[in-house]
Amino acid sequence: MTDSEALKKLINSKGLKLKYVAEYLGLSSYGFALKLDNKREFKTSEVAALCRLLNIKDLRIKEALFFKQRDDLKSTAN
Numbered sequence: 903m904t905d906s907e908a909l910k911k912l913i914n915s916k917g918l919k920l921k922y923v924a925e926y927l928g929l930s931s932y933g934f935a936l937k938l939d940n941k942r943e944f945k946t947s948e949v950a951a952l953c954r955l956l957n958i959k960d961l962r963i964k965e966a967l968f969f970k971q972r973d974d975l976k977s978t979a980n
Contacts, residue, residue: 903940903969903970903971904937904938904940904944904967904968904970905966905967905968905970906938906939906940908966908967909938909952909967910938912956912958912967913956916955916956916957918955920934920935920938923952923955926951926955927948927951927952929948944968949964949968
C-alpha cells in the first residue's frame with residue numbers, strides 16, 4: 903500500500919506537478935490518481951522510475967512510501 907499523502911508531499915516539495923509525474927511514468931492523470939488512491943498498485947518499474955525522479959536512494963524511505971502496511975494488518979501480524 904502506498905503512503906499517498908507522503909508521496910504527494912514529496913512530489914510537491916520537489917516542485918513537480920502530479921500531471922508531469924503521471925506523464926513521466928507513461929500514465930494518464932486518471933491512471934496515476936488510481937494508484938495514488940491505492941485503487942491500483944504501482945508496478946515495480948513505476949516505483950523505480952519514481953525513485954529516480956524523486957531522488958529516493960534510501961531503502962527505508964522507499965519502503966515507507968511504497969510498502970506501507972495498513973494499521974489493521976499490523977495488529978494481526980503481532
